[in-house]
Amino acid sequence: MYAASDLRKNLRVKIDNEPYVITEFNFVKPGKGQALYRCKLKNMISGAQFERTFRSVDVFEPADLQEKKMQFLYEQDDKYCFMDNESYEQVLMTADQVGDARNYLIENIEAEVLLFEDRPLGVSLPNFVDVVVTKADPWAKGDSVSGNTKPVTVETGYVLQVPPFIEEGEKIRVDTRTGEYLTRVKD
Amino acid sequence: MSIPGPESILPGSRTDAQKFIMDGVWSLAKKKRVLRLRAKILQELRNFFIAGGYLEIETPCLIPAPAPEFHIDTMICQDWFLHPSPELCMKRLLAAGYDKIFQICRCFRQHERGARHLPEFTMLEWYRRDADYRDLMEECEDLILHLAAALGYGAALSYQGQVIRLQKPWERITVQGAFEKYAALSVEEALSGDCFDEVLTARVEPDLGREQPTFLCDYPLALGSLARAKKEDASLVERFELYIAGMEIANAFTELTDAKEQRRRFVKEEDNRRRAGKPPYPVPELFLASLGSLEESAGIALGLDRLVMIFADALHIDDVVAFPPETL
Numbered sequence: 001m002y003a004a005s006d007l008r009k010n011l012r013v014k015i016d017n018e019p020y021v022i023t024e025f026n027f028v029k030p031g032k033g034q035a036l037y038r039c040k041l042k043n044m045i046s047g048a049q050f051e052r053t054f055r056s057v058d059v060f061e062p063a064d065l066q067e068k069k070m071q072f073l074y075e076q077d078d079k080y081c082f083m084d085n086e087s088y089e090q091v092l093m094t095a096d097q098v099g100d101a102r103n104y105l106i107e108n109i110e111a112e113v114l115l116f117e118d119r120p121l122g123v124s125l126p127n128f129v130d131v132v133v134t135k136a137d138p139w140a141k142g143d144s145v146s147g148n149t150k151p152v153t154v155e156t157g158y159v160l161q162v163p164p165f166i167e168e169g170e171k172i173r174v175d176t177r178t179g180e181y182l183t184r185v186k187d
Numbered sequence: 188m189s190i191p192g193p194e195s196i197l198p199g200s201r202t203d204a205q206k207f208i209m210d211g212v213w214s215l216a217k218k219k220r221v222l223r224l225r226a227k228i229l230q231e232l233r234n235f236f237i238a239g240g241y242l243e244i245e246t247p248c249l250i251p252a253p254a255p256e257f258h259i260d261t262m263i264c265q266d267w268f269l270h271p272s273p274e275l276c277m278k279r280l281l282a283a284g285y286d287k288i289f290q291i292c293r294c295f296r297q298h299e300r301g302a303r304h305l306p307e308f309t310m311l312e313w314y315r316r317d318a319d320y321r322d323l324m325e326e327c328e329d330l331i332l333h334l335a336a337a338l339g340y341g342a343a344l345s346y347q348g349q350v351i352r353l354q355k356p357w358e359r360i361t362v363q364g365a366f367e368k369y370a371a372l373s374v375e376e377a378l379s380g381d382c383f384d385e386v387l388t389a390r391v392e393p394d395l396g397r398e399q400p401t402f403l404c405d406y407p408l409a410l411g412s413l414a415r416a417k418k419e420d421a422s423l424v425e426r427f428e429l430y431i432a433g434m435e436i437a438n439a440f441t442e443l444t445d446a447k448e449q450r451r452r453f454v455k456e457e458d459n460r461r462r463a464g465k466p467p468y469p470v471p472e473l474f475l476a477s478l479g480s481l482e483e484s485a486g487i488a489l490g491l492d493r494l495v496m497i498f499a500d501a502l503h504i505d506d507v508v509a510f511p512p513e514t515l
Contacts, residue, residue, distance in 0.1 A: 005298050026301060026302065027299075027300060027301025027302070027304060028301065028303075028388045029258075029299060029301070029304060029388075030384055030387055030388060030392075030428075030435060031428070031435055031438050031488075031490075032256065032258065032259075032410060032412070032438065033258055033383070033384040033387065033388075033410075034257075034258045034384050035258070035298060035299070036384060036385060036388060038388075038389075053385055053389070056298070057463075
């Protein structure tokens with residue numbers, strides 16, 4: 001259990017059976033008054049945020065969160081299916097839970113899935129993922145010196161800006177933190 | 188962690204331990220300007236009080252019996268207590284005929300840590316015979332004006348983009364008036380709803396001392412452990428807090444001189460403390476005995492670190508001390 005005096009930014013606590021992360025934390029206390037712990041909390045399932053002030057007598061249960069290595073299997077009807085590499089159990093996640101990671105979910109990619117009491121909350125991918133370009137306009141000669149970019153579509157359906165010489169069928173490396181093109185990859 | 192010698196503090200690649208040490212050196216070095224300002228403020232405070240006929244005194248940090256206050260947790264040290272304020276010893280001196288005294292000392296309060304709180308902080312306290320809390324309001328005005336002039340600030344301060352005029356008289360507003368004006372709530376409603384501190388800190392304090400410093404005065408009896416009741420209204424005590432830019436700077440009382448009444452309030456606070464499972468305090472008997480010879484007087488405690496924050500335009504208390512505890 002945590003006491004109110006243990007509260008700090010980024011601490012994860014369980015309230016009404018749901019996991020919350022403290023996104024802002026302030027200690028306030030009138031000289032002769034009681035200690036107050038003013039927090040902003042974010043529900044890690046719904047994303048809903050709220051502000052609440054706690055007193056020193058308040059106690060908190062830690063939120064039991066786990067990260068598990070899982071493999072992405074497939075997407076169907078906006079549900080994303082992952083499999084635990086050890087137990088072979090499968091979990092389904094919504095597009096909201098997967099977030100931007102869906103842009104890089106190629107088949108069999110390994111991801112860290114964040115779980116709260118076996119319910120998936122989110123997914124994190126390696127910083128760099130190699131994907132195949134499935135649609136690209138032809139290279140207009142002369143463009144390479146102008147510094148221009150062009151949009152291409154990759155196998156996950158994600159559209160991003162790349163240098164003009166990238167062609168359909170080529171493999172490129174993308175930074176999953178920024179969503180940006182990094183380099184061409186030779187097989 | 189191995190500590191590298193100074194010869195290894197050279198440009199180039201660094202281990203994490205070396206970077207940690209260099210960061211410590213850097214953060215101390217960049218505080219030079221504010222620590223000079225702090226030293227100047229200390230000097231000018233002394234000049235102000237000495238010129239006003241005050242005697243600077245020192246009382247022990249380690250005491251056998253602090254004043255029981257429900258919301259102030261002391262630190263226990265070898266069966267005694269590190270004082271949360273020098274109040275009791277200073278009043279014993281006052282009662283013994285020291286008419287005007289001041290002290291600048293370290294005080295200790297457990298669990299108090301935040302942007303405006305350090306568990307070990309510096310307090311300025313001063314006490315005056317034949318005075319009440321109104322006299323201390325005027326003395327606060329003169330003190331801050333003296334500092335502003337001596338430090339070259341003129342008649343206004345700028346704190347976090349707000350300009351605070353210092354011309355006296357400053358605003359005086361009662362607790363009741365401030366609750367009604369800023370929180371649309373009466374003090375009675377806040378007390379009976381058990382949300383006085385929440386409303387005060389979230390909805391009242393941020394608006395106090397915005398354009399000029401503000402004295403928040405006349406607290407309900409329940410919130411004035413060592414203050415005298417008002418003659419005109421016994422449900423209130425003669426207590427004020429000074430606010431500058433929404434920040435509580437000082438707390439003052441017309442001192443309670445009735446030993447019986449003081450003992451009754453102490454017993455009540457101590458009961459509440461023990462019921463909440465807090466460590467027991469002995470009764471400060473020598474202090475209570477001294478009240479018999481205490482004439483009408485007034486006293487005030489001012490948080491020096493916060494005063495420096497105002498003059499240094501610092502947002503965080505860590506910015507105005509050399510060593511916040513986490514850096515030791």
